[in-house]
Amino acid sequence: MNTSIQSSPISSSSEASWLSRFRDSDIWASFKRSKLTMVAAGIAVLFILAAICAGVLSPQDPFDPAQLELLNSRLPPIWDAEGQAPFLLGTDEQGRDIFSAILHGLRISLAVGILGVAFSATLGIALGLIAGYFGGFTDTLIMRIADVQLTFPAILIALLIDGVVKSVLGGELDAGTILSVLVFSIGLSFWVQYARTVRGSVLVEKNKDYVAAAKLIGLPASTILIKHILPNVTGPVLVIATINLALAIITEATLSFLGTGMPETMPSLGTLIRIGNNYLFSGEWWIVAFPSFALAMLVLSINLLGDWLRDALNPKLR
Amino acid sequence: MVAFIIRRVLQAVGVLFAVGIISFSMFRFAGDPVNQIVSIDTPAAQREEVRRSLGLSDPVPVQFTRYLINTVRGDFGISYQFRQPISDLLAERMPATLELAFCATVFAVAFGILMGVYSGLRRESFLSKLFQTLSLIGISLPTFLIGILLIYLFAVTLGWLPSYGRGDTVRVGWWTTGFLTLSGLMALILPSITLGLFQMTLIMRIVRSEMLEVLRTDYIKFARARGLTTRAIHFGHALKNTLIPVITIVGLQLGSVIAFSIITETVFQWPGMGLLFVQAVQNVDIPIMAAYLMLVALIFVMINLAVDILYTVVDPRLRSTIRQPV
Amino acid sequence: MGAPVLSVRNLKVEFVTRRGVLKAIDDVSFDIERGEVLGVVGESGAGKSVTGSAVIGLIDPPGRIAGGQILLNGERIDNMSPEQIRKVRGKRVGMIFQDPLTSLNPLYTVGEQLEETIQTHTNLTRAGARKRAVDLLAEVGIPAPDRRIDSYPHEFSGGMRQRVVIALALCADPELIIADEPTTALDVSVQAQVIALLKRLGRERGTAIMLVTHDMGVIAETADRVAVMYAGRIAEIGPVEKVVRQPLHPYAQGLMGAIPTLKGHIHRLTQIPGSMPRLSAIPPGCSFNPRCPFAFERCKVDRPEAIARYEHPVACHLYDQSSAKVEVASDR
Numbered sequence: 001m002n003t004s005i006q007s008s009p010i011s012s013s014s015e016a017s018w019l020s021r022f023r024d025s026d027i028w029a030s031f032k033r034s035k036l037t038m039v040a041a042g043i044a045v046l047f048i049l050a051a052i053c054a055g056v057l058s059p060q061d062p063f064d065p066a067q068l069e070l071l072n073s074r075l076p077p078i079w080d081a082e083g084q085a086p087f088l089l090g091t092d093e094q095g096r097d098i099f100s101a102i103l104h105g106l107r108i109s110l111a112v113g114i115l116g117v118a119f120s121a122t123l124g125i126a127l128g129l130i131a132g133y134f135g136g137f138t139d140t141l142i143m144r145i146a147d148v149q150l151t152f153p154a155i156l157i158a159l160l161i162d163g164v165v166k167s168v169l170g171g172e173l174d175a176g177t178i179l180s181v182l183v184f185s186i187g188l189s190f191w192v193q194y195a196r197t198v199r200g201s202v203l204v205e206k207n208k209d210y211v212a213a214a215k216l217i218g219l220p221a222s223t224i225l226i227k228h229i230l231p232n233v234t235g236p237v238l239v240i241a242t243i244n245l246a247l248a249i250i251t252e253a254t255l256s257f258l259g260t261g262m263p264e265t266m267p268s269l270g271t272l273i274r275i276g277n278n279y280l281f282s283g284e285w286w287i288v289a290f291p292s293f294a295l296a297m298l299v300l301s302i303n304l305l306g307d308w309l310r311d312a313l314n315p316k317l318r
Numbered sequence: 319m320v321a322f323i324i325r326r327v328l329q330a331v332g333v334l335f336a337v338g339i340i341s342f343s344m345f346r347f348a349g350d351p352v353n354q355i356v357s358i359d360t361p362a363a364q365r366e367e368v369r370r371s372l373g374l375s376d377p378v379p380v381q382f383t384r385y386l387i388n389t390v391r392g393d394f395g396i397s398y399q400f401r402q403p404i405s406d407l408l409a410e411r412m413p414a415t416l417e418l419a420f421c422a423t424v425f426a427v428a429f430g431i432l433m434g435v436y437s438g439l440r441r442e443s444f445l446s447k448l449f450q451t452l453s454l455i456g457i458s459l460p461t462f463l464i465g466i467l468l469i470y471l472f473a474v475t476l477g478w479l480p481s482y483g484r485g486d487t488v489r490v491g492w493w494t495t496g497f498l499t500l501s502g503l504m505a506l507i508l509p510s511i512t513l514g515l516f517q518m519t520l521i522m523r524i525v526r527s528e529m530l531e532v533l534r535t536d537y538i539k540f541a542r543a544r545g546l547t548t549r550a551i552h553f554g555h556a557l558k559n560t561l562i563p564v565i566t567i568v569g570l571q572l573g574s575v576i577a578f579s580i581i582t583e584t585v586f587q588w589p590g591m592g593l594l595f596v597q598a599v600q601n602v603d604i605p606i607m608a609a610y611l612m613l614v615a616l617i618f619v620m621i622n623l624a625v626d627i628l629y630t631v632v633d634p635r636l637r638s639t640i641r642q643p644v
Numbered sequence: 645m646g647a648p649v650l651s652v653r654n655l656k657v658e659f660v661t662r663r664g665v666l667k668a669i670d671d672v673s674f675d676i677e678r679g680e681v682l683g684v685v686g687e688s689g690a691g692k693s694v695t696g697s698a699v700i701g702l703i704d705p706p707g708r709i710a711g712g713q714i715l716l717n718g719e720r721i722d723n724m725s726p727e728q729i730r731k732v733r734g735k736r737v738g739m740i741f742q743d744p745l746t747s748l749n750p751l752y753t754v755g756e757q758l759e760e761t762i763q764t765h766t767n768l769t770r771a772g773a774r775k776r777a778v779d780l781l782a783e784v785g786i787p788a789p790d791r792r793i794d795s796y797p798h799e800f801s802g803g804m805r806q807r808v809v810i811a812l813a814l815c816a817d818p819e820l821i822i823a824d825e826p827t828t829a830l831d832v833s834v835q836a837q838v839i840a841l842l843k844r845l846g847r848e849r850g851t852a853i854m855l856v857t858h859d860m861g862v863i864a865e866t867a868d869r870v871a872v873m874y875a876g877r878i879a880e881i882g883p884v885e886k887v888v889r890q891p892l893h894p895y896a897q898g899l900m901g902a903i904p905t906l907k908g909h910i911h912r913l914t915q916i917p918g919s920m921p922r923l924s925a926i927p928p929g930c931s932f933n934p935r936c937p938f939a940f941e942r943c944k945v946d947r948p949e950a951i952a953r954y955e956h957p958v959a960c961h962l963y964d965q966s967s968a969k970v971e972v973a974s975d976r
Contacts (some may be wrong), residue, residue: 148337152573155581156580157594159580160611163598164344167602167604254462254581258458259596260596273463280474281481292463295460296458300459303457310629327699367760398804536743537748537749539741542733545733546764
């Protein structure tokens with residue numbers, strides 16, 4: 001688009017005004033009012049930074065078998081008498097540093113979650129726009145599929161899709177492919193809510209005068225949908241996306257925990273918990289406890305942010 | 319009323335038909351049914367022979383009809399990994415799942431309503447605030463984490479309860495039950511809490527907010543003006559009016575209870591259908607996955623139907639005025 | 645005649661809010677005799693309904709009774725324990741609310757609700773309670789009561805539902821009925837029937853009725869005496885023919901000017917300028933002074949007490965001999 005050409009002279013001032021407008025907004029005000037939300041936001045940012053900087057922060061590359069020493073296996077956390085530097089949170093049975101594994105697992109959990117949400121949002125928004133704008137048979141077909149899918153919990157659908165895709169692809173899959181399969185199955189499990197919201201909004205906007213005017217001057221349907229109707233649904237979509245990010249992370253963790261997600265060669269938090277669960281009875285509690293704690297905090301903080309965003313953007317609800 | 323139920327039944331059949339198409343597609347196209355019969359080193363000619371004898375060369379609609387008829391008769395085909403009829407496998411494991419789901423629901427409903435009523439009536443008390451905080455955590459945490467936590471606390475650390483399996487079961491006809499032995503009952507406790515916790519927090523939150531809502535209504539004020547006892551007002555009038563949303567939630571959530579039993583059964587190595595399904599996904603055993611999908615769809619649809627009918631029992635207004643589906 | 649059925653003495657009701665204590669009822673006194681209908685009128689927010697709720701102890705926090713006494717047949721009921729006052733409610737004092745649609749619990753039949761109330765307050769058996777419920781429904785004019793008793797509230801029309809509500813108020817043969825806007829939510833044609841029913845019950849049973857309404861027409865038709873309330877106080881109280889025909893208080897004059905009459909000459913409907921102050925901003929002196937066409941200096945500083953003149957009390961400085969400004973509006 002041509003905005004990039006003319007943007008340079010005014011960009012700084014418009015950015016500043018955007019920032020000041022944001023500071024004046026209700027959203028910012030309600031954010032500052034809620035201490036819990038601020039704590040949650042702090043934790044979420046911390047987790048995201050930790051995931052991005054995993055390579056720098058972790059003393060060991062948990063995916064590199066060459067760095068693992070069996071001598072260092074099953075070490076307790078560093079504050080225990082038997083703990084050893086640099087293994088802050090102890091090690092697992094392969095001598096893998098739990099802290100490093102959590103950082104890298106966090107990265108994978110977040111990646112699958114964010115990609116899954118992006119995929120389901122794109123799919124849901126597109127289907128919602130199409131269903132709402134064109135109506136008729138297309139609408140009925142899409143919304144019937146949505147109804148049937150909504151009858152079943154997302155985790156079941158994700159498991160089914162995961163199983164079917166693996167069966168179609170066949171054979172042993174490498175970690176990268178498995179990650180894509182996870183993103184695909186999570187994406188397909190969560191599109192319905194976006195589609196319903198967007199469709200509802202399209203049905204409202206479609207009959208307004210500006211859309212009629214845009215049609216009259218001969219703008220193509222795609223332009224009307226994307227430039228005129230889509231901006232109206234940003235708020236609700238953002239709320240759904242935030243809450244779904246927590247759900248997507250839980251779903252990935254659950255699939256990995258069940259043994260149908262990320263493999264042990266490239267563990268996510270769910271995989272780490274699955275591994276650690278085997279050592280629960282032999283007293284090596286740290287192998288399962290720390291990844292579980294990390295997952296719980298991540299999900300809780302994102303959920304709190306989502307709740308706050310929903311209340312802030314739509315004070316009428318609840 | 320009758321027309322309403324008939325329409326609901328037709329909708330249910332529609333959903334089942336749609337799921338049947340998906341299930342059939344999985345069965346037919348995602349996995350090769352011939353693999354059910356022959357081993358990997360069977361020559362191609364013999365495979366072709368089996369293919370024809372199974373009717374896999376027939377037109378797809380014919381195959382689909384045959385699949386549906388078989389499904390209705392309870393014939394789901396043969397598992398790749400167990401080499402056994404799937405209907406036998408499911409029948410063997412269904413009691414475990416249903417007993418677990420039943421206990422979880424009873425737990426969720428009983429404690430959810432109790433805690434919800436309490437925190438609705440005593441909004442400011444310490445216990446109510448504690449319930450609210452716990453429910454936030456309960457709703458956020460993944461099921462399997464709660465299971466692990468409970469196992470660590472009550473099985474590993476305290477050693478009070480078993481951490482896996484069903485304990486001793488008793489055979490009653492083809493049904494195996496854990497209700498009749500002490501170890502069977504003990505084994506039910508942790509999985510039921512794990513599975514029911516999410517539903518419990520949901521029910522608690524709904525009962526609480528409904529209680530607050532109902533207590534503000536005119537008929538509660540009028541009930542007080544009539545001099546009824548607090549007890550009669552809270553439990554006779556207010557609670558009954560909160561039950562409709564509770565029925566909705568319990569009904570809709572029963573499906574999730576069945577689905578989430580997949581996770582709970584894996585955590586506790588509970589020999590039910592969910593564990594069978596997870597093993598099927600792990601081993602890419604498509605016929606079991608397809609059969610499980612059909613079975614779960616059937617259970618969901620029947621529950622939804624039952625909930626619709628239950629509404630009319632609780633709410634007299636619906637008995638005479640149902641025109642639109644709720 | 646003994647003690648009045650209801651005697652309210654210097655009642656004060658306050659609401660404690662974040663912005664301070666609001667006086668919803670400020671020094672209100674009145675009596676209701678056996679078989680008498682006292683109409684309480686005023687604009688919404690004048691404190692009519694709060695007075696009714698205070699009498700049966702249904703003021704919920706943050707509201708509270710801050711002073712005064714309420715006597716029911718000579719017995720104080722304002723300082724009773726919650727359990728004692730509960731036994732008064734429904735048994736000795738019946739209550740009727742504005743909206744019959746929302747006053748009844750939709751999930752129980754009217755019979756169940758009647759029997760429940762009867763059994764709470766009497767020793768009747770279930771069968772006895774049911775018989776009494778049928779009798780009550782017949783008494784309030786519900787056709788085929790033995791059949792209708794098993795119907796749910798949504799199966800009745802608005803007027804019939806209000807009759808059920810009245811039957812519920814009568815369950816234990818109360819000494820007093822408080823009817824809070826009993827006709828406001830009803831169709832005009834049904835209003836007259838419900839009013840006639842209330843009047844008949846009062847006459848036949850000797851029940852005292854406190855009729856709270858903002859509808860002067862209903863008052864003129866039903867009440868024996870009228871209390872005009874303004875901003876939590878009684879402006880004027882007296883026999884209905886006096887207060888309606890020859891109101892003394894400027895506010896009452898304005899209010900009566902607002903009744904359309906059918907007979908006689910076409911009256912110009914007058915309107916009182918301005919609106920009632922909010923409880924948080926009641927002006928000093930007479931609370932009506934900013935809207936009063938006759939206000940003078942004293943009205944802005946001195947709160948008028950009720951003075952008995954023309955046989956009924958009125959709280960206005962115009963009628964105080966000492967302020968010597970009487971000629972303005974005494975005869976109209």
